Amino acid sequence: MSTQIEQQETETEADEAESEQAVESPGDQRRAAKRQRQAERDVQREAEEASLDDEETVELKVFRYDPEVEGKQEPRFDDFTVPFHKGMTVLDALIYARDRYDSSLTFRHSCRQAVCGSDALFVNGRQRLGCKTQLSDLDDPIRIEPLPHQEVVKDLVVDMEHFYDQMEAVEPYFDADELPEDSLEEQRQTRENREKVKMSTRCIWCGACMSSCNIAAGDNEYLGPAAINKAYRFAMDEREGENRKQERLRIIEQEHGVWRCQTQFSCTEVCPKDIPLTEHIQELKREAVKNNLKFW
Amino acid sequence: MYEHDVIVVGAGGAGLRAAIAADEEGADVALVTKLHPVRSHTGAAEGGINASLRDGDSWDLHAYDTMKGSDYLGDAPAIDTFAKTAPEEVIQLEHWGMPFSREDDGRVSQRPFGGMSFPRTTYAGAETGHHLLHTMYEQAVKRGIEVYDEWYVTNLAVTDHDDPEDRKCHGCVAYDIKSGKIEGFRATGGVVLATGGLGQAFDHTTNAVANTGDGCAMAYRAGVPMEDMEMIQFHPTTLPSTGVLISEGVRGEGGILYNDDEERFMFEYGYANNDGELASRDVVSRAELTEVNEGRGIEDEYVDLDMRHLGEERILDRLENILHLAEDFEGVDGLDEPMPVKPGQHYAMGGVETDENGETCIEGLYAAGETACVSLHGANRLGGNALPELLVFGARAGYHAAGKDMKTAEIETGPSAKSEDGDVQPPVAPGAVDTGSEDVAADGAAIEPTGVIENAVERERDRVETLLEEDGVNHAEVRADVQETMTQNVNVFREEEGLKTALRDLRRAREAYEDVAVSDPSRTYNTDLIHTIETRNILDVAEAITLGALAREEFRGAHWRAEHQERKDDEWIKHTMLAWNDGTPELYYKPVILEGDEETYEPKERSY
Incomplete structure (x- = not known):
């Protein structure tokens, strides 16, 4: 840290060099060397x-x-x-621009491998994950914008709070009607059932689908594709039980739930994990109808 | 100032498990994370979770495999606790809805993994970590656990006593990334550090950009010893261009490694005559690099991992995610061609010294997961042992911080556990450039909790002001220099001269960091500032790794030394400990505990 005045720094340096018998150069030399290094870098x-x-x-x-x-x-x-090299992604290009040209260039990113869901961006007019979008697949110049329909915090960073609120509105947690009494005994689940929910469990909460959805853009209370998919993930999981499923259907059937979807497939098209979101929403609509008929 | 009973720093697997445990215990717990919980790098874990669940397997076999895998540098009380508790933690996860892969009878599937004597690795496709992370975050939501997301904890609020063992942790200081606010967090029960790995000290790593060793560096500077920092795992199968991980599950399912001559070198050249590709990770990484160094590498850089013979159906069922990763990040179709792989930094076995309850030598300060060194993994972590570690020790840290009555720990912590002074001779003085301005104990004798926290907040506000106001070096240059020298000199193969070169380079980087400044003047989402603070942490952990590597003059587990080609059990069954010592690091040793509950582990030759 550069919180201390230089005088002290030099003294400490000298002390340290003496006591540790290390080959430290005195402060002046060090700074000269640093200037030279900086010059070389420039x-x-x-x-x-x-x-x-x-x-x-x-x-x-x-x-x-x-x-x-x-x-x-x-x-x-x-x-x-x-500079372009084969295999370079939109995220790589942004990192290059930030680290070489403008350190204030701001975007979220972390895992670099399409699992943390931080870097959904609007690239050449489409929602994409920066880290898994090859520059070679895009027309030049590449236009990079924050996700539409979300408030921009700064540069490419959008406010995700509304997205998180919608996710949490569907009670996004496993909640079985009953569990095995033995804490060492697992619930059984068929391979078929696991396969059925598999795609829905892949959601990385990137928000690309929500940003692409015209309905969500016009109706701020619409749960949106990601949250409905989350509801699907639990409603279709045979381990939870019938009571819980009823409650889940009630949540997604509300005014701003599944019935808002007009099957435009924009969410499905942009999902970086290839989740068939529109299909899941349609299936929940059918479940809801079946369910209502049952009680009629 | 915010106040909670328990503050958990980091919301990946260990942090979430700790928070849920503290909540179960009735504590008011909050998660403070520089990301959002679901962005944590636990989500990138692929392979699986080891636990002895079935007939024919037992906790003591799991423990034995883990001790052998650790190359007898793990502590038996940690290993035994781990192996005994892993089964109930895995089933707990299943009860929380984790979408495990299943057998025909509906039970959770298990597959073979490197170094395991029984197929005990439970998994959910090749995206186990993603499911574990989301399942646990969902449970945190269910319990209404408070989350401060995109709040970056920059420092701990620890009392000012001379002896670290007298210090007490009262909370921490965090920076709200979105608003630029700096606030104190008081924890009346304890602070649990669960900040994950430190892979950003290297430039070819499977770790996320966020894995900057924050928890290690903060605890280190607060006075908690770092343990076995030299023990860095290099994963044998990472994609050459990005470091993206290709799961050990590929080899677990039967994937084969070939060199440029299309030889199955693990057997052909005798690296692991019994287990071949499924030998322990350190063994396979060295084998690959030896092939490359001897001219049998492909493009002098990598080897091939072939899974085509497994068939499309099995690959899609169990390893589908691998196909996506190979396609998206290397442009290779794993169904049609072999995947190029080479070793990459993957995991830190060492870290913040803790006992089996996750507690450090500073009262009220805990660590869990990759941040911690309990020590479970010793000199080498086995695949599939990191995720159960998060669960077992995350939970224990959470329970203990919340005040649950736990068994007294057998593992001793703090400088008083020292058995021997260290004798490392670095070519340049390590530690703080200016020891007079060090972070922890610089503000008089603050003992009272709010005073300690307020002082810590003031220090951080000053630090941030200075960084924002001054002109200077961009941290990215410093970080790049650190990563380059670490990958060059502190890699799979380590030589004395290289390690010394690294220490000199790190010293220069520390000096350059003295002049670092943030050019973005904004208080709003200033990632330039966050990354600049992270780079300081990277410097501290990189130096600790290198000092440990220079000190340990033997070849054990992941730590290979050119000049010391054998495991020296008479001399080196001991932990390398590094105390920050207010800016002038001191190296010492602590004994390894080999006496377990059932048996005393006898060091044997580790062959696979």
Whole structure:
């Protein structure tokens, strides 16, 4: 940390070098060396940037916005030219631009392997995960925006609170009617039933589906594809039992539930985990109808 | 100031399990995480969860395999506790709805894994961690456990006593990423560190960008010793271009490794004549790199992992996720061609020294999961043992912090457990560049909880102000230098000169970090600031790893030394411990406990 004044720093350095008999250089030398190193880096970077002319590059047009920084309060697009290599993803390109050109470029990302669901973005007009979208599959220049229909916090970061609220509204947790008494005995589940819920359990909460859905855009209370899929995951799991299933159907049948879906398939098209969201919603509609007939 | 009985830092598998346990115990518990819980890297775990569930298997076989896998650097009380408790934890997870893969009779499936004498690895396809993480987050939602998501814990609030064992942890300081607010969190029961791994100290890693060793670094600077930090697992099957993990499950199901001459080298060259591809991870990683070094690697870089012979049906049933990963991140169709793989940093066996109850030598401070070193994995972790560790020791830490009456721990912690001074001779002084400004004990004799927390908050506010206001070096340059030297010099094969080079490079990086500054002036979602603070943590853990590696002059488990080609049981059945010592790190040793409940483990040759 650079919280201390330089005088102290130099003294401590010297003390340390003496007491540890280490080959530490005194502060002045160190700083000179550091300046030189920095200069070398600058030269290297200039060389790298100059060589961009010779190699293949891609153009990024990236949405920028920051509510509190002058010049960024009005949304704008910044252009970045990044070197292209085979296998490079949208996320790789963003990281390159951030680390080399502008450290304030802001986006969520973590696992780099399409499982944390942090980096759903609007790339060339479509919801995609940055980490699993190859640059080679996109037309240049590549336009990168935050997910539509969500409030932008900054640059490519959107507010996910509403999405999380909708997920939690469907009571997204396993809640069996009864469990084996023995704490070492598992519930049985057929392979077929596991297969039935398998795709629905793959959801990574990225929000791409919700952002692509016209209905969700117009009806803020609509549960949305991800949350309904979550309800499907439990309603179809034979381990939970009939009582719980009834409760789950009641939740998804509400005014802003499954009946809002107009089967446009946009959610299914953008889902990075290939979950057949629209099918799941339709199946729940059928379950709900069957269920209502039963009590009629 | 926020106040809870128990604060859990990190909301991956260990953090969630700890929070649920504390909640069960009646405590008011909160999770504080720099991500959202479902973004945690537990979700990337693929292979499975080991537990002895069936006839023919038993906890003591699991314990024995784990001790052997650890190359006799695991502590028996930890291993026994683990192996005994794993079955009930796995079934608990099933009762919470985990979508395990199933047998025809509807029971949970188990498959063989490296180093296991029985097929005891339960799994959910090749995305076990994803399901475990989501299942547990769902249960946290069910219980209404409070989550502070996208709050980055930057420091612990620990009292100012000279001896770390007299210190008490009263809470922590966290930075609200969205608003830029810095606030104190008081924990009347305890703080559980569950921040996951430290893979970002390396540049070819299976770890997430978020795995920056935060918990280790914070505990280390607060005075908790780091244990066996040199023990880094390099996973043998990662994709060469990105480090994305290809599960051991592929080999568990029968996948085969080939070199450039299409030889099945694990057998052909005698690396593991019995178990072949299913030898322990360290053995397979060294075999692969030896093949490459001897000119039998493909493109001088990697080997091939072939699963085509398993057939499409079986692959789709059990390993479907692997097909997606190979396709998306390497452009390879695993049904049609072999997948290129090479070793990559994967897991830290070492970490924050804890006992079986997850407690550190500082009262009120706990650690669990990859952040902790209890020590279960010793010198090498077996595949499928990390997820049950999260469950078993996450739960124990949560229970203990919430005040549950637990069995007194057998493992001793803190500098008083020292058996021997260390004798490592680094080429440059390690530790803080300026020891006068160190984080923990710099503000007079604050003992009273709110005072301790307020002081810690003030320090963090100053630190952040300074970082935001000054001009200087971009942290990304420092981080890249650390990652480069670690991957170059502290990798699978380690040589004395390389380790010393790494320490010199790390010293330079520390000095460069003195001039680091954040160029984004915004308080709103300033990831530049977050990454800059993380880089400090990466520096501390990278140096600890390298110091441990230089000290341990033998070849044990994952730790291979060019100059010391054998396991030296007479001298080295002991833990390398590193105390921060307010900025001038001190290395010492602590005995390994081989006396278990049922038997005393006798170190044997580890052959597979």
